Amino acid sequence: MFGLQLLVFGIIILPALSAPSDIEHAMVISSTESSTKEDGKEGQDTYPTPPTVPQIYEMRIWSNINNRFARTVVVSKVRNFANVAKEVSFSTLLPESAFISGFVMEVEGKNYTAFVKEKEEAKRIYDQAIASGVAAGYVAVNARDSNRFTVSVNIRPEEKAAFYLTYEQFLVRKNELYEQVINIHPGQPVKNLGVQVVISESRKITNLKAPPLRSGNEIGTDKLELDPRADIEIVNDTAATVTFAPNLERQKELAHIFGTKVENGLVGQFVIQYDVERDPQGGEVLVQDGYFVHFFAPTELQPLPKQIVFILDTSGSMRGEKLQQLKEAMSKILDQLNERDLFNLVDFNSNARVWNLDDAAMSVWYPQRTSSEETDTPNLQYIEFPKAYPVNRENIEKARRAVMDLKVDGSTSMCGALKVGLRLVETERIRPQDSIERQPIIIFLTDGRPTDMNTSSIISQITEFNSELRRSAIFALAFGDEVDKTFLQTLAIRNSGFAKPIYVAADTSLQLQDFYRQIASPLLSNVTFKYEPSVTSLTKTEFPIHFGGSEIVVAGYCGTKLPSPTIDSTSTRGRITLKPTVIRTVSNMERLWAYLNINQLLEKKDTSEIESGTFKRKALELALKYSFVTPVSSLVVVKPNYTTSTVDTEQTKQVGHLNRRLYSPRRGSSRMHHAKSVQESELDLLTHTLPWLREILTDDLVKLPQGTYKLGINETISDVVNCPKTPLNQEGRCKLLHNCPKAYPFLRTSLNFFDHFCVLKNEFAGVCCPN
Known part of the structure; x- marks a missing residue:
């Protein structure tokens, strides 16, 4: 049988076109038997009875x-102590915003290195795998705003497997605050478990802390007993190291506090929070090798006054706990409105109602019908809605009573409700209550799908209606699992806002309050970043609103000349122009530029009606160039030392045929693939994994600052040569590059290689390899 054939979150893991291996079809399992073994070294078994499930003897996470820009490596080492072959699983939760950029497996002494390839027919591969008996299970752990990576292999008795996953x-x-969340869920207590986060910033680090561990499923439940007891070392003003290393007893204690099975080990999230000192004006521009990233979060600005329109779903599906939690959240949110703000309260089901807070009976419904025979929807321009209310104690109390009186009924007519909200904004522009210009914001909350018209029509109509009126930012809250999140995301993005999922749980009210805090203080409007004509490859440069507590980030290419941008925007003082500070850095700005570009292209792909294919193609090109696993690319792992070519982009477009070729290679194709020598295939594999190697490689020679050395792609050197510094900052052994795949996730550039270079037999280029 051929090995590994599994799709997880757009990640395809396929075998190479090669001879059959010993690895059987994959299935994900959850280990439940705890370990008391000291480590995974030979000759140190301390089990009175060998465990029946594979044991993780080491799990390390470096970030x-x-x-x-965070680069995180998860390392898991497992051993099968049973006297029969067992399945070994590696499963980890990744932040939703993360891109996988590297994956290496070591199984029974063989190395499997993954490549990023184009994603085509991914769902069909998964369905075919399931239909052919390739099972795909799960580990019983979940977390919000996360994706799962899972892979499984069979290993023989007493053999080991190691997994190295890199994501960025x-x-x-x-x-x-910036926040990094690291999921930890090995499925069993682990003797050697540790997390180390190294932070290096261009400006002074402030407010650095490691708050209590989280379950990943609720907010606002910080418990002192979940203190990670992390070691925080301040290296200097701009650098720090945070270490979390719970022993076996602490892991079991934390599992008990979380309410999970102790034998399943720690199941939680380790969190790092921090901020940096700000440039009070135009932010800072970091430049390296022609690429720059502009961070903009000005201080010392007064919040803009705003008109905020709450549009709340009260259809039948909101009955019960959902409505109660909505009422609790709105009561708290109303208290957070600023004195110079105006607000409107709208609820909707089959119709929309604009609340008259002075007399609820005088609230206005839309559509209105003057007689039972009238069926046409009246023009919004001819309806007189209640005014927006200024924020004061009396009006807030009236609004709170109105919210408490909300009742559920009817269907979910969204388009009319949204048009009403936009009309309320326009009314205040035409009929201002004072001379203050306010930033309009619409908060639209729904738990269902529209019943009045299809989603594409709603998006088109609302976007057009909004552009004709005073442009309002629409923020959509997707309440529960039944709502169409893709529709709400597209609607919000097209109207200068964003959508956020709200999970139905005990902390729903807190989630809504947390969302509101993010948009409570608009500081600037109509923000435009201007660069010289020579600056190219820019990400988004125009932003309708900048909120306090957040940050705008723009990236681009400036070549050899430092950029000199200006930022034009509107504040409480009127139109202002700001200038940033420009700094040269040693960080990898090009990679961050690529990450930001891909994200924006994917967003445009999902929201564009016309150029979706163009945006997808551009995102794919960048994903393949920089080895990012994204919604348009996939991860392919191949068996090493093969004599056939790897699965390239064109082949993955025809994965249906690929599966057939795996089991029955065509003769002509086989002869063609065998034309390459083993050395050429090994070199292809290595340069695919480490693309920067091509820049310093000529034939089998690598040019380094220390001199020119042989790569030794076809050599086997058994000499034991100790070296002082591996990429993990530990002592190690010098090995040829192709013999140390565990270092690959850390060697993102040639500079990383230079830092850990060592020499073998006075002529071969080696790398200081972790033991």
């Missing part, structure tokens, strides 16, 4: 955060 993410600033 390096450079200027808000940009930390988004919310509520004046």
